[in-house]
Amino acid sequence: MKLLTMLQTMAVSAALLSAQAQAAIVTITPATTPQWTSSSTANLDAAAVSLIVGRTVSELYKMNVGDPTDSGSAAGWYSTTFANTASDPQEATITWGGGSYIVCPYCFLLVKDGNNQPAQYIFDIGSWDGKDTLQLNGFWTGNGAISHVAILGDPQRTVPAPATLALLGLGVLGLGLARRRSKK
Numbered sequence: 001m002k003l004l005t006m007l008q009t010m011a012v013s014a015a016l017l018s019a020q021a022q023a024a025i026v027t028i029t030p031a032t033t034p035q036w037t038s039s040s041t042a043n044l045d046a047a048a049v050s051l052i053v054g055r056t057v058s059e060l061y062k063m064n065v066g067d068p069t070d071s072g073s074a075a076g077w078y079s080t081t082f083a084n085t086a087s088d089p090q091e092a093t094i095t096w097g098g099g100s101y102i103v104c105p106y107c108f109l110l111v112k113d114g115n116n117q118p119a120q121y122i123f124d125i126g127s128w129d130g131k132d133t134l135q136l137n138g139f140w141t142g143n144g145a146i147s148h149v150a151i152l153g154d155p156q157r158t159v160p161a162p163a164t165l166a167l168l169g170l171g172v173l174g175l176g177l178a179r180r181r182s183k184k
Contacts, residue, residue: 025135026125026128026133026134027135027137028123028125028135028137029137029139030139034122034123035053035108035124036052037120037122038052038118039118040119041115041119042114043112043148046058046059046152049108053122053124057152057154058152058154060074060102060107060151060153062148062149062150062151063149063150064148065145065148074102076097077096077099077100077101077102078094079097080094080149081093082146088144088145089145090139090140090144090146091137091138091146092136092149093136094133094134094136094151095133096132101131104125104126104129105154106154107124107125108152108153109122109123109134109149109150109151110148110149110150110151111139112147113140113144113146116143121139125151
């Protein structure tokens with residue numbers, strides 16, 4: 001009977017973890033009321049965005065169209081798919097890959113074209129949980145395209161992967177047991 005109860009508990013736990021893994025979709029469009037726009041066609045780096053938003057931020061994640069390599073301190077945590085056309089996308093999807101993620105009390109999404117006006121949109125995504133999918137739709141339709149997307153924020157705000165925390169906990173437990181044994 002205990003085995004059956006244990007199996008039922010494991011099944012319920014697996015179902016709860018599966019439900020938690022399903023991320024919501026946050027849709028962002030030019031009509032989402034960006035907090036800021038820029039007419040600068042130059043790439044805005046973290047220092048320039050910091051001046052615009054009034055808060056010190058660093059580049060956490062950036063993906064350029066046509067470049068398979070992401071950058072930033074959260075590189076590898078997310079993937080971006082650009083849609084409509086390969087070279088002139090007007091849509092993008094930023095998806096969390098599991099593991100570590102960005103926590104955003106102060107995070108901003110930069111969407112850049114550079115050849116049209118506004119050249120760049122900056123959205124306050126401080127309510128984003130770092131795991132939900134960011135779906136960008138309708139940027140520079142008919143005239144222009146997304147050249148890159150970037151997430152900028154407070155560099156101190158990241159959460160380690162649950163597996164990392166579990167390993168840390170096991171390490172502390174092991175140290176406690178080793179200490180207890182050495183006292184005997």
